[in-house]
Amino acid sequence: MKKVFQHLNSTAVPLPIENIDTDQIIPARxxxxxxxxxxxxxxxxxxxxxxxxxxxxxxxxxNPLYKGEILVAxxxxxCGSSREHAAWSIGDYGFKVVVSSFFADIFKNNALNNFILxxxxxxxxxxxxxxxxxxxxxAKLEVDLxxxxxxxxxxxxxxxxxxxxxxxxxxxxxxDDIDYLLxxxxxxxxYENSREFNF
Amino acid sequence: MGKTLVDKIWDQHVVVSKPGFxxxxxxxxxxxxxxxxxxxxxxxxxxxxxxxRPQKTRATADHNVxxxxxxxxxxxxxxxxxxxxxxxxxxxxxxxxxxxxxxFQGIVHVIGPExxxxxxxxxxxxxxxxxSTHGAFGxxxxxxxxxxxxxxxxxxxxxxxxxxxxKIEINGQLKRGVVSKDIILYIISKISASGATGxxxxxxxxxxxxxxxxxxxxxxxxxxxxxxxGGLIAPDQTTFDYIKGRQFAPQGADWDKAVAYWQTLHxxxxxxxxxxLTFDAADIEPMITYGTNPGMGxxxxxxxxxxxxxxxxxxxxxxxxxxxMALEPGSALLGKKVDYVFIGSCTNSRIxxxxxxxxxxxxxxxxxxxxxxxxxGSKQVEAQAKKEGIDKIFEAAGFQLREPGCSxxxxxxxxxxxxxxxxxxxxxxxxxxxxxxxxxxFLASPxxxxxxxxxxxxxxxxxxx
Ligand code: SF4
Numbered sequence: 001m002k003k004v005f006q007h008l009n010s011t012a013v014p015l016p017i018e019n020i021d022t023d024q025i026i027p028a029r030x031x032x033x034x035x036x037x038x039x040x041x042x043x044x045x046x047x048x049x050x051x052x053x054x055x056x057x058x059x060x061x062x063n064p065l066y067k068g069e070i071l072v073a074x075x076x077x078x079c080g081s082s083r084e085h086a087a088w089s090i091g092d093y094g095f096k097v098v099v100s101s102f103f104a105d106i107f108k109n110n111a112l113n114n115f116i117l118x119x120x121x122x123x124x125x126x127x128x129x130x131x132x133x134x135x136x137x138x139a140k141l142e143v144d145l146x147x148x149x150x151x152x153x154x155x156x157x158x159x160x161x162x163x164x165x166x167x168x169x170x171x172x173x174x175x176d177d178i179d180y181l182l183x184x185x186x187x188x189x190x191y192e193n194s195r196e197f198n199f
Numbered sequence: 200m201g202k203t204l205v206d207k208i209w210d211q212h213v214v215v216s217k218p219g220f221x222x223x224x225x226x227x228x229x230x231x232x233x234x235x236x237x238x239x240x241x242x243x244x245x246x247x248x249x250x251x252r253p254q255k256t257r258a259t260a261d262h263n264v265x266x267x268x269x270x271x272x273x274x275x276x277x278x279x280x281x282x283x284x285x286x287x288x289x290x291x292x293x294x295x296x297x298x299x300x301x302x303f304q305g306i307v308h309v310i311g312p313e314x315x316x317x318x319x320x321x322x323x324x325x326x327x328x329x330x331s332t333h334g335a336f337g338x339x340x341x342x343x344x345x346x347x348x349x350x351x352x353x354x355x356x357x358x359x360x361x362x363x364x365x366k367i368e369i370n371g372q373l374k375r376g377v378v379s380k381d382i383i384l385y386i387i388s389k390i391s392a393s394g395a396t397g398x399x400x401x402x403x404x405x406x407x408x409x410x411x412x413x414x415x416x417x418x419x420x421x422x423x424x425x426x427x428x429g430g431l432i433a434p435d436q437t438t439f440d441y442i443k444g445r446q447f448a449p450q451g452a453d454w455d456k457a458v459a460y461w462q463t464l465h466x467x468x469x470x471x472x473x474x475x476l477t478f479d480a481a482d483i484e485p486m487i488t489y490g491t492n493p494g495m496g497x498x499x500x501x502x503x504x505x506x507x508x509x510x511x512x513x514x515x516x517x518x519x520x521x522x523x524m525a526l527e528p529g530s531a532l533l534g535k536k537v538d539y540v541f542i543g544s545c546t547n548s549r550i551x552x553x554x555x556x557x558x559x560x561x562x563x564x565x566x567x568x569x570x571x572x573x574x575x576g577s578k579q580v581e582a583q584a585k586k587e588g589i590d591k592i593f594e595a596a597g598f599q600l601r602e603p604g605c606s607x608x609x610x611x612x613x614x615x616x617x618x619x620x621x622x623x624x625x626x627x628x629x630x631x632x633x634x635x636x637x638x639x640x641f642l643a644s645p646x647x648x649x650x651x652x653x654x655x656x657x658x659x660x661x662x663x664x
Contacts, residue, residue, distance in 0.1 A: 018516045019392060019492050023630040028609040032263070032277035034237035034284050046632050051618070074516070076393045079426065079492070080630060081609075082328040083235065084344035105396055105428055106328060106342060113346035164360070166220045177346065178246070181354040184215050184223055188251075188356055191214040191225055197320065197460055 003115040004174040008096055008143045009153070011068035013060055014133045020073055021080035022107065026089040028081075039085055040092030061093075065137040072099045072129050072141075077118075078107025087114045097143050099150065101126045112167045113177065119143060119150050125159045128152060145171060201467025203364045204433055205399045208339045208464070212322050214356055221358040227321040229256040229351045230307045231294070233263055233285040234611070235326030239349035240288040252355045253293040257316060260285055260298050261306045263611050266574050266601035269299050278612060292352075303446075305577020305603045308332040308545040312416060313579055315445025319434035319461040324351060328423045329545050329627065334431035335415035336438055337464045339399070341429040362428045363397050363473040366466075368404035371480040376661040378555070379414035380547060380625065380644035382406065383421040384486035384496045386478065392494035396426030398474065401466060406480035407432060412441040413551040420546045421627050424493040433465040485660055487532055488629050488642040490520040495629075499647060499659050505529035523631050524639050525619075532657045536568065537621045537641070540652040541634070542598075543574030544608035544626035547645050550583045552625065556649045557589040559664065565597040566655025572614065573598050574606040598652065610635045623651045 030042040047059050055062040071090065077100040078086060087110040090098065098111065099119045111118045121129070132139045132152045140153040145168065151158035163171075170176060181188075202210070215223040231239075236258070243250065250256065263278040273279035282299065289296040297303040303310055308329050311317040319337035324330060328342035343357065350357050369382060387394070400422050407415065415432050422430025439458055442448045449457045466472075484498035497503070506528045509517045521528060542548070542556055553575060565571050573593055575581040581603055584590055593600045607614040608626040615635030616622040622640050625648050629640035641657065650660035 016515075017519070018513070021492070021628075021630045023609075023628070023633050027632050027636075028262075028611045031234050031611065032281055034281060035241065036238050046636055051636065076396075076426075079392060080328070080628065082326060082342035082344055084238075084326075084346060087344070102393065102396070104393070104426060106344060110344035110346065113344060164221070166358075177358050178242075178350050178353055180220075181223060181350055181356050181358065182248075184354070184356070187215050187223070188225070188354060197211075197457070 005096065005115055005117055005171040006145050008069060009140055010070050011066070011138055012070035012072045012099070012129070012133055012141050013066045013068055014130055015060055015071060015073040016130050018074035019076045019079055022078060022083050022086040023080055025078070025086040026083065031083060031085050036088050037092065039089035040094065043089040043093045069094060069096045070099060070141050070143070071095045071097070072126070072133065075100060075102045075123070077103050079104040082106045082110070084110045084114070087111045087116055091116050099126070099129065099141070112171070115171060117143065117145060117171065119161045121150060121159050121161060128157060201470040203466045203470040203472060204337065204401055204431060204464060205339065205362065205364050208320055208322065209361060211320065221360050223356045224322060224359050226324050226351050226355055226357055227255065228311070228316060228323045230311055230323070230325035230330070231256060231258045231348060232307050232325070232327065233260050233281045235345050236348055237281065237284045237288065238345050239352055240292065242349040243292070243352055246353070248353055250292040250294060250352045255355060256294045256352065258285060258289045258294050258296040259304055259307050259310055261603070262605045262609065264299055264604040265612050266604050266606050266614055269602045275613070302578050305580065306545045306548065306605055308420065309549060309576030309580065312336065312412070313445065313577060315442055315448030318442065318448070318457070319438060320464050324357060329420050331422045331427070331429040332416050332420040332545055334419040334422070334429050335412060336442070337431055337434035337461065339429060339431065342423065362399040365395055365398040365400045365427070365474040365476070366472040367400055367402050368475070368477045369402070369406035369480050370404045370477065371406060372409070373406055373480045373483065376485055376646060376664055377483050378644045378646055379410050379417045381483050381486045382480070383418045384488065384493070384642060385483045387421065387425045387493050388486065388496035389478070390425055390476065392424060392492040393426040394494070395422065398427050400427045400430040402430060402432050408435065411551060412437060413549045416549070417546055421493065424627055434461050485644060485647045487647060487657065488640070489524065489526055489532055490517070491523055491629055491631050492520070493627065493629060493642060495520065496642065499643070499657065500533060502529055502531050503527070532641070533659060535621070535657045536655065537623045537651050537657060538569060539616050539620055539622035540569055540571040540648050541574070541607045541622055541624040541626065542645055542648055543572065543576070543606050545576065546627045547625035548574060548576030548580065550580050552645045553580065553584050553589050554587070556645050557592045559646060559649045560596045560598070560653060561592045563596055563653050565652045568655045569652055571598040571652045572601060572607060574601045574614070575603050577603050607634050609633060610638070616640070623648045623657065
């Protein structure tokens with residue numbers, strides 16, 4: 001079943017930490033599964049649970065005040081390894097959108113390939129979002145992919161975000177890169193035949 | 200106007216380029232390992248399609264494998280399952296596997312170059328961010344996610360946007376005791392862990408030209424640690440000499456043709472880069488990191504920045520990082536006690552790294568308070584080390600020489616640094632928990648790590664050579 005993404009109106013979970021790397025999102029020792037499901041349980045594992053597996057009350061995912069389908073994080077989110085498990089764990093936990101002022105390249109790609117929308121906003125707007133959530137844990141954000149807009153519902157403040165047109169079409173229509181590449185089969189074979197150096 | 204090396208390779212590999220779409224790029228070599236491939240094979244099964252060009256994919260088992268008693272079944276059930284899945288998938292889809300026990304087995308980024316699979320001008324991908332290592336040969340090599348692994352298996356192509364190009368030039372000559380790991384840690388400390396995001400970086404300049412292939416690999420390996428898509432170095436005689444005669448390298452007339460082509464692979468003199476940075480090799484000291492991202496590094500004799508030196512908005516992250524490391528802002532690291540020394544990983548586990556360490560420790564013995572693990576990058580490195588008697592030097596020094604794999608670089612197997620302990624490591628990441636829950640990592644060169652092994656504390660290796 002193919003997922004689609006168009007529009008979202010949700011409360012958000014704030015994580016105002018910079019340089020959150022993929023080892024924090026999903027520590028390597030949880031990469032042993034051979035399917036894509038079930039990674040949400042171990043999302044932010046070492047921040048979320050202590051050594052005995054008990055929830056750490058101070059971590060935001062353990063705070064019942066904060067919930068929603070949007071994760072809002074500090075600059076340079078998703079740096080580190082290329083493990084797609086980071087995107088799977090975020091998606092499996094139930095997030096559909098991640099907002100930050102900067103994303104690491106591979107993470108951004110992995111997120112989009114899993115129908116999770118990375119929304120990159122300015123430092124200033126990110127700050128406004130954090131302030132809005134701090135003032136009211138129920139504060140809602142609205143993400144409109146068609147219009148490429150993110151809005152703080154209560155104040156009406158909004159900012160537009162970038163997404164490349166191809167990925168946007170993929171998200172809205174629910175098709176993926178392999179569908180497209182498979183349709184290029186003839187071109188690929190032609191390319192191969194035309195090469196002197198195909199190693 | 201001339202072209203950069205990145206553009207030359209890119210243009211040679213574009214299968215289809217349509218406005219508004221990413222380019223479909225042909226991939227010459229695809230490496231896979233046990234951790235990021237099972238879901239991709241599953242995807243093929245669900246679509247009912249084969250691997251399109253099975254001979255262009257090579258597999259090895261490295262991330263999860265034990266480094267002691269590799270001939271016995273893997274004890275840990277989940278790791279064993281992942282490695283077994285790799286065997287099953289590669290069998291079923293007709294992909295060559297260098298699994299446990301195979302003489303070519305090893306860390307994926309170590310075996311590609313040493314087998315002569317990695318060649319100049321290639322596009323190379325792997326579901327692992329340190330694929331950038333292969334860029335040392337003048338290849339465009341980059342890490343991909345599992346969905347992309349599936350794309351390459353299915354079509355031998357990947358969808359990509361042309362990256363921006365950055366040139367990093369290191370002029371002059373390195374000082375005594377300073378090696379390629381120090382160059383890259385120095386650059387990252389200058390431009391930060393995200394300073395090259397969105398770029399493909401070409402390294403050049405006298406200091407780079409003078410490096411051996413293995414030292415060049417260390418530099419390209421860590422280009423991902425400054426956020427770059429990849430890093431590469433134009434091939435030259437050093438490159439050709441290294442490749443010649445290796446297992447899968449071209450031979451005879453093919454070799455001559457290949458070299459003629461490879462000699463065209465350099466940025467033209469008038470090629471334009473989006474960003475150019477220049478450094479002087481003489482400014483580089485032996486480096487060490489003090490924080491929890493590879494950008495938090497300094498010369499080993501320096502002090503950690505004080506809070507005042509850090510911008511207001513960066514302070515919370517900075518403090519969090521130092522709290523994790525249990526280090527004080529403004530303090531020095533020299534003389535700080537270390538508990539573990541890890542010499543290994545795709546950054547520094549090649550034969551030259553082991554020779555460098557052996558040359559330094561011969562006739563010395565490790566300090567009592569440290570445990571020292573040396574994990575060779577591959578079966579071939581291990582065999583070569585034994586042939587040269589390096590194993591005896593390590594044994595006499597109290598170092599444990601283990602069997603090949605990723606090991607304590609990411610702690611997926613049993614090689615974890617215990618909570619709260621300090622490890623000086625030749626790997627590439629000092630993230631929280633990377634080497635084990637609550638483990639504390641100092642990244643450094645093999646020489647600096649070896650010096651700490653002997654003294655038991657963070658040491659300026661220049662004082663011992
Ligand atoms: S040695 Fe470390 S960085 Fe290299 S491939 Fe293995 S886990 Fe990744």
